[in-house]
Amino acid sequence: MEPTRAKKKMSTFDIVTYIVLGILALITFYPFYNVIIISFAKFDVISKSDLYWLPQSFDFSAYKVVLSDTKFWSSFLVTILVTIGGVIFSMVISVAGAYALSKKGMPGRNAVLTLILFTMFFNGGLIPFYLVVKEVGLINNILVMIIPAGINTMYLIIMKNYFSTIPDGLEESAKLDGANDMYILLKIIIPISMPFMATFGLFYAVERWNEWWHALIFISDADKAPLQIYLRNILITASSSLNSIAMTMAEQKNLTKVYTPSLQMASIVISCLPIMLVYPFLQKHFAKGVLVGSMKE
Incomplete structure (x- = not known):
């Protein structure tokens, strides 16, 4: 015993x-x-x-009022499109760029890394940025919330460090069997890195879901505004005006009188709930996904 x-x-x-x-x-x-x-x-x-x-x-009156608003659903749809499209776009270019930069034999590798790191500390400013976006035709375009913010430099560096830790023998064996770099990346590297990919896919998803800055500057069409702009408009609207809108909507839907802060807080809960529901399914990958890529090369 x-x-x-x-x-x-x-x-x-x-x-x-x-x-x-x-x-x-x-x-x-x-x-x-x-x-x-x-x-x-x-x-x-x-x-x-x-x-x-x-x-x-x-x-539940505040929730009923928010959910009965057509502007809420249009902004919700825009945010869904931006999140899905943004994650796909960001992950494709981040993974491709990080994998290429992880190769020590890449010509001009150090120069490219230096230029990428430079963007973490310096930028051209808001006015040059606006002029560039205008020249490429992204003003009042949903893509302005996806393309300019396509790569997070920190995520790219961590991904590059992670790919550098994968044994060279794995790729050399595949190349002996006739595989090229694209095949190795898609069929070998990405499948064995799925927990790592899931972690940064979620990071990009949270960034795109919370997107409001580019929309505030470049989007003037209310039908193309994301959910965070809809939420911002509710939170900064004067109480008397917002309460008037809420009461009008409540009368149309046979609801009780709605308390303005309740309407504001209900909007916050609804906007946060979808992305919060994703966290429990990917939480187990967080520590492993971040730490494995944070090791020095």
Whole structure:
């Protein structure tokens, strides 16, 4: 019979550490909790304060108003298209570029890497950027939210470092069998790197889902605005104006009077929910995917 292990007593330092971390966790979690509570708040029972510890009511009117808005669905569709198209575009050019740069025999490799790293610290400024986008015809075009932000330099460098860790013998064996570089990348390198690819695919997806800066500058057509611009318009609209719109929509849908902050918070919850649902399925790949590419070459 195995002897039972003696329970280790917690030291004062451990207790203090747990208390401090618990308080920090509550501070981090509370804003999200408060947003959800306010999104379900009822107009006639809400107080003037926007900070709550317990739900004041449980009303879906704000969600019904947001989901009944045609502008919400058009912006939601734009964001879906930008996210899917952006992830595909970004992953294709990032993987191709990182794989090529991982080859030490590539002509001009160091010069290209230097130019890529240069973009991390310096840029031409907003006005030259706007003029370039205008000249290539991307003004008021959905592609302006995909192409200019196609590559994240940090992701590219991490991918390059990861590909550098793959044994050369694997590719040499494939080349002896007649495989070319494209075949090796598509049939060998990418399949064995799927957890790594999934991690950075999710990173790019989050960036495209939260896209608003390029849309704010270059998109003037409301039908081409993404979800984050729709959310921004709701959050910065004057309370009286927004509440008037909400009440009009509520009357058309036979809903109760809607509390303006509830409408704002419901919009935030709805816009965050889809991308948050993806995280649990790819979370296990995060640490491995990032750390394996962060090793020095």
